[in-house]
Amino acid sequence: MEDRDDVLVLIDEEGEEQEFEYVGTIEMESGEYVVLLPYDDNGQAVEEEFVILKIEHDGGDECLVNVHDDDELSQVYEAFKMQMEDEFDFMEEE
Numbered sequence: 001m002e003d004r005d006d007v008l009v010l011i012d013e014e015g016e017e018q019e020f021e022y023v024g025t026i027e028m029e030s031g032e033y034v035v036l037l038p039y040d041d042n043g044q045a046v047e048e049e050f051v052i053l054k055i056e057h058d059g060g061d062e063c064l065v066n067v068h069d070d071d072e073l074s075q076v077y078e079a080f081k082m083q084m085e086d087e088f089d090f091m092e093e094e
Contacts, residue, residue: 008036010064021045026079031055033076034064035084052076
């Protein structure tokens with residue numbers, strides 16, 4: 001894959017590298033969040049699957065952590081949809 005500024009490589013719980021495309025940052029009262037698109041095995045972004053991680057500050061470092069609270073995750077996703085409605089075609093859940 002070509003070098004791009006919008007690609008992040010993160011290490012998962014098993015120590016495996018995973019590539020993601022940076023989509024945006026959402027700032028809310030509950031914190032700051034990053035929205036990513038995972039890459040598939042062919043190096044293509046999977047546009048149907050967003051990953052939302054919370055940014056935590058540890059001293060001078062930033063750490064990305066999973067959001068375990070479903071309500072918090074839903075609120076961030078709704079804010080993301082509003083911010084990015086012109087960029088993505090979001091399917092409404094029934």
